[in-house]
Amino acid sequence: MSAEAAQLAVRLAGVGKSFGSTQVLRDIDLEIRIGEIHAIVGENGAGKSTTGKIIGGYYAADSGRIEVFGAPVENWTPRRALASGIAMIHQELQVVPELSVAENVFLGMEENVGGVLRGTEVRRFRELDQRCGFGLDPDQKVGALRIADRQKVEIMRAIARDARVIIMDEPASSLTADEAERLHQVIAWLKRGGNAVIYVTHFLDHVMATADRVTVMRDGAVVRTAEVADETKESIVEAMLGEPADVAFPAIPPVPDAGLPPLLEARGLVTATGLDGVSLAVRPGEIVGLVGLVGSGRSETARAIFGADPLLAGEIRVAGEVYAHPTPNNSVARGLVLVPEDRRKLGLVLTQRVRANMSLPHLRLISRWSVVDESKDRDRARELIDHFDVNPRSVDGDIAYYSGGNQQKVLLGKWVYAKPRIMILDEPSRGVDIGARRRIHDFIVEMAAGGAAVLLISSELEEVLGMSHRGYLMSGGRVVGEVDPRASSVGDVLRTLFQASEAARMTRAAS
Numbered sequence: 001m002s003a004e005a006a007q008l009a010v011r012l013a014g015v016g017k018s019f020g021s022t023q024v025l026r027d028i029d030l031e032i033r034i035g036e037i038h039a040i041v042g043e044n045g046a047g048k049s050t051t052g053k054i055i056g057g058y059y060a061a062d063s064g065r066i067e068v069f070g071a072p073v074e075n076w077t078p079r080r081a082l083a084s085g086i087a088m089i090h091q092e093l094q095v096v097p098e099l100s101v102a103e104n105v106f107l108g109m110e111e112n113v114g115g116v117l118r119g120t121e122v123r124r125f126r127e128l129d130q131r132c133g134f135g136l137d138p139d140q141k142v143g144a145l146r147i148a149d150r151q152k153v154e155i156m157r158a159i160a161r162d163a164r165v166i167i168m169d170e171p172a173s174s175l176t177a178d179e180a181e182r183l184h185q186v187i188a189w190l191k192r193g194g195n196a197v198i199y200v201t202h203f204l205d206h207v208m209a210t211a212d213r214v215t216v217m218r219d220g221a222v223v224r225t226a227e228v229a230d231e232t233k234e235s236i237v238e239a240m241l242g243e244p245a246d247v248a249f250p251a252i253p254p255v256p257d258a259g260l261p262p263l264l265e266a267r268g269l270v271t272a273t274g275l276d277g278v279s280l281a282v283r284p285g286e287i288v289g290l291v292g293l294v295g296s297g298r299s300e301t302a303r304a305i306f307g308a309d310p311l312l313a314g315e316i317r318v319a320g321e322v323y324a325h326p327t328p329n330n331s332v333a334r335g336l337v338l339v340p341e342d343r344r345k346l347g348l349v350l351t352q353r354v355r356a357n358m359s360l361p362h363l364r365l366i367s368r369w370s371v372v373d374e375s376k377d378r379d380r381a382r383e384l385i386d387h388f389d390v391n392p393r394s395v396d397g398d399i400a401y402y403s404g405g406n407q408q409k410v411l412l413g414k415w416v417y418a419k420p421r422i423m424i425l426d427e428p429s430r431g432v433d434i435g436a437r438r439r440i441h442d443f444i445v446e447m448a449a450g451g452a453a454v455l456l457i458s459s460e461l462e463e464v465l466g467m468s469h470r471g472y473l474m475s476g477g478r479v480v481g482e483v484d485p486r487a488s489s490v491g492d493v494l495r496t497l498f499q500a501s502e503a504a505r506m507t508r509a510a511s
């Protein structure tokens with residue numbers, strides 16, 4: 001073994017991979033050094049997850065060589081990879097909803113075999129939790145957790161395995177800025193301990209802030225590996241797309257006339273999910289952001305308006321009329337849709353084709369005499385595929401084999417298939433690449449310009465501020481203020497949010 005090879009945690013040389021007749025990886029050379037944070041970036045479908053899964057032993061490479069800590073590997077499996085110190089956090093979270101947080105974290109580890117050693121487990125969980133600072137309750141059922149928290153469970157699980165190489169495939173896709181910051185501290189700590197972290201992400205800010213080196217992939221090949229210090233966000237995007245790209249937000253339409261009556265109104269919404277009197281209004285043509293920390297009630301507000309969670313008190317009005325019994329079906333019939341945060345859970349039928357996934361909830365709209373108008377359906381599906389840049393571009397594609405980001409795009413297509421007049425978007429650009437993100441933003445602008453009322457939720461403050469006419473600040477299940485995105489910086493808003501959540505905590509403590 002050469003001195004240089006000894007410094008490498010993982011080395012791929014000339015690795016190729018095909019699924020059926022489609023070659024998804026070509027001649028991949030990748031070197032992961034011991035003690036480095038190595039980002040992998042690229043558009044949806046570029047081959048990032050496939051590369052990660054080959055390193056983690058989930059897929060076998062068709063060609064090329066893999067070396068781990070200098071030694072070539074054969075018949076690589078997840079079990080062998082783990083035994084060699086390689087763990088993977090999957091893009092499609094693999095938690096078991098029926099089990100508790102602690103059970104998921106230690107799942108399959110030796111201590112659990114033949115009965116759980118509660119004492120040791122609890123102590124180990126505390127240590128891990130202190131290390132990660134996520135503040136999860138070990139006894140909570142994972143099925144009841146929001147996605148961000150499920151993502152934290154996955155992260156803790158990888159760390160609990162004492163891996164020396166951790167592949168993180170989009171670990172921060174649903175974390176807030178604050179939580180992502182904590183994840184980065186964990187990553188920095190792993191690095192200090194001499195571990196290697198392979199960090200697959202669409203957040204180029206994270207790459208710039210945390211990674212040592214970055215590998216850019218395009219169309220199943222490596223474009224280049226470079227020191228992050230030698231790159232800029234723009235240079236990385238250019239390498240990803242093969243051309244210069246605009247990373248800014250599109251211009252949003254002019255603020256609609258303040259005299260227009262609201263298209264969507266909520267008054268004093270109270271729910272068992274924690275809403276404590278939420279009132280808001282959105283006029284036609286208006287894009288309104290819900291701004292808040294995780295747990296502030298943003299997604300809960302979206303769900304209550306859509307009828308996904310029952311109202312205990314309060315009233316919703318659509319175009320001035322009381323909307324008495326909100327249910328998802330009634331909402332869709334009124335042209336009110338929610339693109340939910342957890343699109344996968346609420347979402348795809350993996351045994352179906354792309355087109356069926358998009359039109360399934362809307363069959364009434366495209367059927368005449370209860371026969372589905374197939375050509376109309378195909379046209380609309382094709383339109384949406386173009387619109388969101390779904391790849392592969394086929395309406396008959398088998399959704400189970402689409403990359404994570406491309407599944408997200410299909411799901412988005414499903415919810416906007418019927419051209420809603422009120423659209424609630426919860427984390428719409430999560431997990432999609434920079435090109436698709438821009439298309440989603442353009443789509444929001446287009447909908448608003450056409451008179452739709454848009455309620456936008458995003459953990460990325462830049463996105464809410466960049467894309468909204470107006471924002472409501474939420475904290476503790478209430479609307480605690482408004483922001484004018486043009487007059488406020490991300491820093492201002494964050495400060496206000498932390499003050500508001502602190503104030504809410506004091507009020508709760510006092511009562």
Ligand SMILES: Nc1ncnc2c1ncn2[C@@H]1O[C@H](COP(=O)(O)OP(=O)(O)OP(=O)(O)O)[C@@H](O)[C@H]1O
Nearest residue numbers: 019024044045046047048049050401402403404405
């Ligand atoms: N099991 C599979 N069978 C067939 N095709 C697959 C399979 N897994 C992945 N692919 C295809 O391989 C290509 C690369 O997918 P991969 O998941 O690696 O992309 P990615 O870079 O991780 O994208 P994303 O950013 O969307 O997560 C895609 O075109 C995808 O459709």
Ligand SMILES: [Mg+2]
Nearest residue numbers: 049091403404
């Ligand atoms: Mg992926």
